[in-house]
Amino acid sequence: MLKVDNITAVRIADAQSVRPAAEAFRRIVEELGDFRIAACHNIAMKEPMVDATGAILASDVFGWTSHQNDRWWQNSRIALDSPLPAACRYTSEPFWCNAHGIHSHQRTAFLEKIDLTKFEARALTKAAIVAPVHLPFGQVGAVSFSPGDPECDDMSEAYAAFGDELGIYARTFIASYVPVMCRAQRVPAASHLSKREVECLRWAAIGKTDFEISTIIERSRATVRFHIHNASLKLDAVNRSQTVFKAAQLGYIGLNS
Incomplete structure (x- = not known):
C-alpha cells in the first residue's frame, strides 16, 4: 500500500539528502519485491546520478556490480538502441515490457511500433517495469525495475500490483534530484510570449x-x-x-x- 512517509523518504531536498533518499528508495522497493533499480535523470545524457560526494548511485546504492554487463550507465548505445528509453519518449505512464511486447494500462499505438528484436541484448534484461519521468524543458528521466531473477521474463503480476506505486516513487526521486544536482536550463525564468x-x-x-x-x-x-x-x-x-x-x-x- 502506498504510504505518504515513503514518498517523503525518497524526495530530495538538497545534495546531502541524495544518498539517504536513494537508500530509502532501494529499501522501499525491496519491501515490495525482488527488483533491481536502474535510475536515470536524463536519458539523453551519459552522466550517471551521483550523491553529494560524486559516488555513483547505481553501484554504491542500487547494487549494480563492477561487472561490465552490470555497468549499464557506461554503455553509450543504451539511450539510442534500447527499447526501454525509446518507449519512455512516447509515454508518461509506467509500463512493463519483454521481448513479446510493451504493456501498459492504456493502449498506445506508438509503443506497439517500437522494435523489440534482440530485446534482452539491447535492454540488458529479459523484462522490466519502467517508469518514465517527463520533466520541464523537454527532459526525460526513467527508472527501470528489473527482476532479481535474471531468467524472469514476465512481470505482469508485479506490474499489476506495484506498477503505479513504483511510478510515484520514481517520479518523486528523479523530479527532486534534477533541480538539486543538475545545472539550470538556459531559459529565462520570466519569459512570457504574447x-x-x-x-x-x-x-x-x-x-x-x-x-x-x-x-x-x-x-x-x-x-x-x-x-x-x-x-x-x-x-x-x-x-x-x-x-x-x-x-x-x-x-x-x-x-x-
Whole structure:
C-alpha cells in the first residue's frame, strides 16, 4: 500500500539528502519485491546520478556490480538502441515490457511500433517495469525495475500490483534530484510570449515560411519577422530554430500537434 512517509523518504531536498533518499528508495522497493533499480535523470545524457560526494548511485546504492554487463550507465548505445528509453519518449505512464511486447494500462499505438528484436541484448534484461519521468524543458528521466531473477521474463503480476506505486516513487526521486544536482536550463525564468508570438512560432514549428505565415494570419511578412524576433529575445535564443525549440520546451507550442 502506498504510504505518504515513503514518498517523503525518497524526495530530495538538497545534495546531502541524495544518498539517504536513494537508500530509502532501494529499501522501499525491496519491501515490495525482488527488483533491481536502474535510475536515470536524463536519458539523453551519459552522466550517471551521483550523491553529494560524486559516488555513483547505481553501484554504491542500487547494487549494480563492477561487472561490465552490470555497468549499464557506461554503455553509450543504451539511450539510442534500447527499447526501454525509446518507449519512455512516447509515454508518461509506467509500463512493463519483454521481448513479446510493451504493456501498459492504456493502449498506445506508438509503443506497439517500437522494435523489440534482440530485446534482452539491447535492454540488458529479459523484462522490466519502467517508469518514465517527463520533466520541464523537454527532459526525460526513467527508472527501470528489473527482476532479481535474471531468467524472469514476465512481470505482469508485479506490474499489476506495484506498477503505479513504483511510478510515484520514481517520479518523486528523479523530479527532486534534477533541480538539486543538475545545472539550470538556459531559459529565462520570466519569459512570457504574447498570443501573436505564439501563433507565429506555432506555424514556424511545422515549417511555414514568413510569407506563408503572413498569409495565414493576414499580416505582413515584416510583422511576422517582428513577432518571431521578439520571441527570440525573450527566450534568449540565437536563431529561429532555437526559438521554436525553447518555446516547445516551455509548453507554448506543441511539436506533435
